[in-house]
Amino acid sequence: MPSATLKGRHGAAGVTVVEQYDVAADAKKRISLRNATTKYFNIKALSNGYYILEPRVLVPLQTLPARVRKMLDRSVSGLKKGLASPPVDLTPFLKH
């Protein structure tokens, strides 16, 4: 059987094990990560029962297109003044 140890996508050079522990999943099959450095992870569940957690970060605000940001800013400033359109009637557009 091939080794299940996976190298990082960009190579495992310089990566060391900083902590190793056993955990038991709780009744809802949850486990806790100790001293997790990031809030978000991309998780791959492998067919052999392994899980790979890749740390992720939220895309910074700058990735919102400028026009969308401008539209958002104007809408928010209106909303703060109590300005918004009259309630929208969706009934003609929704299938029942």
Next chain:
Amino acid sequence: MSFRLRMGVPEMEAYWNDLAGRKLQGRLDKHEEKFFKKLAKALGFLAQNPRHPGLASHEIDDLTRQHGIKIFQSYLENNTPAAGRLFWAYGPEQGDITVLAIEPHPEDQKRGAYQRIKLSALPPRKPKSQEPKGGK
């Protein structure tokens, strides 16, 4: 609980009025028709239950911090971020939801060209500064 949906002023309201008006007149093109269908469905979910699983609604902390009110993002299509997203907030009155912005922007012809990923790889770590050891 269902919410009253309102559009942010002035752009979002103008956009919705234009799109809805042309929909009723049957003057939307193929792409607009497809987009409007998703938009109307998402708005329907939003009005019924902003936490509807199909919307994958979540607060955007950066925008909340920047504007001082809680701003949420919802997807127009389940599991397809490229389908577009809505930005909304509660208010101005209780029981109201105001749609603040929409992506893709109506004026942008490059629909689907944006890099619409929710999460990205971690930025490279800064090398640890060389601190003198054992200097208590």
